[in-house]
Amino acid sequence: MMRRPVRVLGVIAFMSVFALTGCARGCTSSRPPIHLNPSMDNQPKARAQSASTFFYDGSTMRQPVPGTVAMGGLKEDTAFFTGKGADGQFVATIPIASDDALLERGKQRYTIYCQPCHDARGDGKGILFQRGNVPTATFHQEKMFKYTDGQIFDIMSNGSGLMPAYKWPIPPADRWAIVAYIRGLQRDRQARVPSAPAGAATPTSANASASAKATADKPAAKPAGNR
Amino acid sequence: MAQIFPPWWNKLPLAAALAGVLVPALAVAGVWYFFSPWYTDVGYRPAQPVPYSHKLHVGELGLDCRYCHASVEISSVANVPPTQTCMNCHQVVKRDSEVLAPIRDSASSGRPMRWIRVHELPDYAYFTHRSHVAAGIGCVTCHGRVDEMVTVTQMAPLSMGWCLDCHRNPAPHRRPVSEVTNMKWTPPRHPQLRLAQLERERPVNPPTDCSGCHR
Numbered sequence: 001m002m003r004r005p006v007r008v009l010g011v012i013a014f015m016s017v018f019a020l021t022g023c024a025r026g027c028t029s030s031r032p033p034i035h036l037n038p039s040m041d042n043q044p045k046a047r048a049q050s051a052s053t054f055f056y057d058g059s060t061m062r063q064p065v066p067g068t069v070a071m072g073g074l075k076e077d078t079a080f081f082t083g084k085g086a087d088g089q090f091v092a093t094i095p096i097a098s099d100d101a102l103l104e105r106g107k108q109r110y111t112i113y114c115q116p117c118h119d120a121r122g123d124g125k126g127i128l129f130q131r132g133n134v135p136t137a138t139f140h141q142e143k144m145f146k147y148t149d150g151q152i153f154d155i156m157s158n159g160s161g162l163m164p165a166y167k168w169p170i171p172p173a174d175r176w177a178i179v180a181y182i183r184g185l186q187r188d189r190q191a192r193v194p195s196a197p198a199g200a201a202t203p204t205s206a207n208a209s210a211s212a213k214a215t216a217d218k219p220a221a222k223p224a225g226n227r
Numbered sequence: 228m229a230q231i232f233p234p235w236w237n238k239l240p241l242a243a244a245l246a247g248v249l250v251p252a253l254a255v256a257g258v259w260y261f262f263s264p265w266y267t268d269v270g271y272r273p274a275q276p277v278p279y280s281h282k283l284h285v286g287e288l289g290l291d292c293r294y295c296h297a298s299v300e301i302s303s304v305a306n307v308p309p310t311q312t313c314m315n316c317h318q319v320v321k322r323d324s325e326v327l328a329p330i331r332d333s334a335s336s337g338r339p340m341r342w343i344r345v346h347e348l349p350d351y352a353y354f355t356h357r358s359h360v361a362a363g364i365g366c367v368t369c370h371g372r373v374d375e376m377v378t379v380t381q382m383a384p385l386s387m388g389w390c391l392d393c394h395r396n397p398a399p400h401r402r403p404v405s406e407v408t409n410m411k412w413t414p415p416r417h418p419q420l421r422l423a424q425l426e427r428e429r430p431v432n433p434p435t436d437c438s439g440c441h442r
Contacts (some may be wrong), residue, residue, distance in 0.1 A: 025266045028380055033268040039350040048304040051341065059339050108405070112291040118314075127288050132320040164315035169297035 037165045048140065064145050083153035090150030098180045106181030109174045113166055114182075117135050133163060139182055152179050264384035272380040273343040276329050277289055286374040292408040299366075303355035307342050309336045323425075345379050346370075350442050352387070362402040362431045363391075367410050376388040381428070390440065394433035398422045401431070 023029075035041055046052065046060035055062070064070060075081040081093040096102070117126035117136050137144070144152075150202035156175050159165035170178070243318075245304045260266060284290050294297060295308035310333040317327055348354055366373065372380030383389060391401055401422070404410040415421060434440065 025260070025263075026270050028270040028272040030271075030349070031275050031380075032273070033264075033271050035267070035349075036262060039349070040351050044349040049307060050344075056291065057338065112293045116288065116290055126315060127320060131288075132316075134319050159234065162319060164311075164318075168309070168311070169294070171301075 022143055078175075079150070083150035083157070085150075090148045090154065092148045092150065094149050094176050096176055098176075101179050102177045103184055106177035106179070106184070109170060110178050110181045113170055114178065121189075122182065123202055126160075137163070145186065149179050149183070151177075152182065171216065246363060264386040264389075264403045268384050268386075269381055271345060272378050275378065276341060277342055278326055278378070279408060280377045281373045281379060282375055282377050289347055292373075300360050301357060304351070304358060305356045310340055320334065327388055348385055352442070353442055360407050361404065362397070362429070362433075363401075363404045363407060363410065363425065365398070365402050365407050365409065368400050369414075387440075391435060394435050397431055397433055399424050 015040070048061065050060050051058055052060040054060075061164040077095075079085050079091045083090055084089050094102075115126065117125050117128045118139065119126045122139035126136060128134040131137050147155075153175055155163060156170070156178065157165060157167040157172075166175070292309075295312050296305045297308075299305040306368070310330055313327075313330050314334050317324075317330060321327060329340065332338075351423070369383050371380070373379065399422070402412055402414070
């Protein structure tokens, strides 16, 4: 008659092993997940951003060999890719058609990449200013009005002083869209503050509204393309 | 004459029947519960070489995911940012911080940071971020409230069943593409109207055939 309590105790002990050592679903652990059947989980191939024991710098992703150009990667249109014309001078205006779609895109990209530091209105009261007391340039100053579109593009791409370079995360077309949006911010501010030193140095990019009509009524979203 | 079988042997058939039911039931329940990727994979939270906190940078400072994971819209891989992205701010903010030393080392030596990977599909399954982001599936749907995580934790099982559950009926998980990185987005009222509109504007067709994900 000892058996039943023993059996009950056994079951309780069995369950408490899980309750104490294991944990319920979703509990956090720093041990990598165990896959009971690792079948072909890890194949001898290189995936993006993985470590390599083969290459000297320990990274599987390679840089192009110096002096080589990838297919379709020849950047002949220097105005578009560097903001400098063939003569080495900064271009005065955005070299692509600037329309509402470009401004919309520019707003979106500005919000992602510039707003953290230059804030939504371009006054330079962003994270660096608030947390690090770093003087971040405002877009609403004489100097900025005088910059040509090409120059702003160049600063954005290659950085200047404490302003970091954003060539990597932002493709050139989006950088031009941001330039268009910054010009829009400046125009807006000038329209609202009539006392600001307008006149001589107004933001350039005169073609902004000219070609707006042309593409305004094209559908906003493309249909699913590749299927 | 002594009995060979003491009286308690009468209970044996009952005990055997009980054990025969209980043991398999426990085994099935155990496998169902403990061998599922909801148990083995969800909750993986490795300690990173730098205690980078999404809670601070996204939740408090309000950075957009794409500021760092910039390739998520254009590539199948959502890149983990290069050291330079951290130095954008940390060359001036907290520049002497102890915990950021590995970042500064990496920036000055050019050696990549070795972040520990959290989400990882088996090498035979192919996932692409680009298509999902373009179809309006929010980061939060698959990665959870990253903006509340001090250390990134895996929130979804990333199992085939989980992928297919959505692929068979993606509509309820969709949102406008502009809200993809918004962690706090809630569907507006009249969800039916919204879904119908999304479907009309951009119909999606997620693969459910094997070659869609296994190539």
